[in-house]
Amino acid sequence: MSAFHTLGHRLWSLLPRSARREALFGAMAVLAPRVATPEPTGRGPLVLAGYLSARTGLGEGARRMLGAMRMAGLDPVPADLTAAHRQGPAISDAEPGRAVPEGPGTIVVHVNGPMLPWGLLALGRRAVAGKRIIAYWAWELPVLPADWRRGYAACHRIWAPSRFCAEVFARPGHPAPTIVPHPPPAPDPSPLSRADLGLAEGAFLSLCVFDAASSVARKNPLAAIEAHARAFGDDPARVLVLKTHGTGHAGPAWAPVAEAAARHRNVVVMDRHLPRRDLWALMRHADVLISLHRAEGYGLAIAEAMALGRPVVATGWSGSTDVMQGPGCHAVGYTLVPARDPQGTYDMGEARWAEADVGEAAAILRRIADEPGLREPQPFRLPAPDYAAALGVRG
Template identity: 60%
Template sequence: MSLLRSVWSRLPRGARREALFTLTAALAPRIARPAPPPSLPLTVAGYFGATTGLGAATRRLAAGLRDQGFEVGEADLTGPLRQGPAGPPPAVPAGPGTLLVHVNGPMLPWALLSLGRRAVSGKRIIGVWNWELPQVPRDWDRGFAACHAIWVGTEFVAAACRRRDGPPVRVVPYPLPRPTPSALRRQDFGLPEGAFVTLVVFDATSSLARKNPLAAIEAHARAFGDAYNHILVIKTHGTSNAGSGWVQVAEAAAARPNVRVIDAALPRNDLWALMASSDALLSLHRAEGFGFAIAEMMELGRPVVATGWSGNTDFMRGPGCHAIGWHLVPARDPQETYDMPATCWAEPDIDEAAAALRRIAADPALRRPPPIRLSPPDYRQALELTGY
């Protein structure tokens, strides 16, 4: 066994990925054909136990369905699909129903294999997908054959997933929870009361090149230099798994006396408190499938300065929304999550971002725009259960 593991570890990452997805697609249970009609009960399968963005999105989906009166079963795929520590084995009742599988295209056959033939048989299978580029990689082809329909959060992702011969794709935006900040205040985060605080939030394992914190540090420096009363807070987690790219970000942050790094997975209410304690959100991403932090800051009534490209453009409108110009460049990602140089993502205008931050800092009225609440999705319509 150790010899096999040694050989496997020496294979290039792409070869390991291709072998794994080919094997799981061959072994996965086949979905029913023709597609079963829409039916209850509902089960959401996904990364309920993961601290990643996909984990948060899975939990939001299940909570949003319950808020609209649905009884929802949960099947945690975090352990079986190696996205975090193992929880209870995923269990799905046999028989008809609808299975919402919140894993991306190449992982979908593996998810169905983990759930088992008994769980999949006779059910309507909906893949709930997230992606951040205008095209999906070729290894997503297996996912198109493993579902009856696809849900995505924004029109940007829908455009990447629609195929003439593929399953129907429906835009079903994620529900946003009401802001529930804890009692923590600025001093609890080590932030001075009188400072103008700009916040950057990201998961370091997602892709540093995509989240682009180096551009945020540079934009803040061009806006305010090293002024002690203008603080940039970088809230992240997962840096130990982010490779050498994080070293570069950490060094850039350490070189600026007014940049603070919070490297920790905060409880949800404490993260709300940090966001509420900040004066603006800065997201100079190169691509976003949705952009939860942007939408959440809009809900809190805080201005957002963000790249005006990709999924966040579906909802980033109105007072307090400062869309930054961009130009397209080849998508190169040293972490290899989004390394697709044949397609493109955005390079934001750092000077424009710096100018927006200066305007907001100088005008108290711009620092407190009216809160913007996004409309929740109509899950009954999305599930085609209007006759139930």
């Protein structure tokens, strides 16, 4: 690398994160192909573009939509944006994307607002020309960051996974968002036992699942640790498992969680990537899923636990309220407080999110542990989305 490039990279890194985002997304919006006007009918090939090989929530959502569309009799062309948007490392066995056919049709772009123009640029002008563009967005706060504004000019329609998200995305002069929930998960656990996972066979097992690289503050594992400690102290027969990954990218936000977990001998931190079927196995062995999140756009882990028939103890606010329909769901009360996120993603002073009632959560955990009937498997799958109706191809 030349001295000029080295200096340029250093100067770029010295800019505030907000300035870097604005410069990057502004440049992409200028370079991106313009969507067709008036809105095309959408007749023609269906394309699903997104992070189809990324180990992220957005990647998992895109993969699930791809599979569900196929199950519904549609034949979407997969277009993987993982590498173009630097969302790696990629899943090694992911289905490769394909070239987007030119001409009329519909592209469902499974990336959030600020990234949408960049997504269209990665797909290419010829691929985008003449097509109807549907953006599939998810967000966890009742206020959108300013840099989402560019996404509205880069799509004709918006799909949202929950009522909460649809209300956030509604904007005068743009068609009302359509609620298209994630498809219900189909459990597929591997044969791993508790012993294989390094967990005690006879213990009451609470499970908290989150990606530390996304936002530790939003997922709020500290509240799960506190609720578990209030409910059970350090009882070795009552174990809390924090299943996470990406702690090395969480910065200072991870240290308080690691310190809190280390103070309790019955809290286990499982910091590693698990193949999808092994993660299903871990969920199957849990007695309860605990998610004292501060905000969710949807709540994939909650839907997965319900599909396995596991009880769920979760904050009763935001997008997860759409998901918590199963017989074993226990909504925890909350108060709304200013959103503060050391990792920066959700640090918006004008926005508020939920602070779960830890004492109430602890009482629910004790009740589930003391009453075996509350742990009887009660599998519940959410209704499948009607993609054909949502697409509403005209003409």
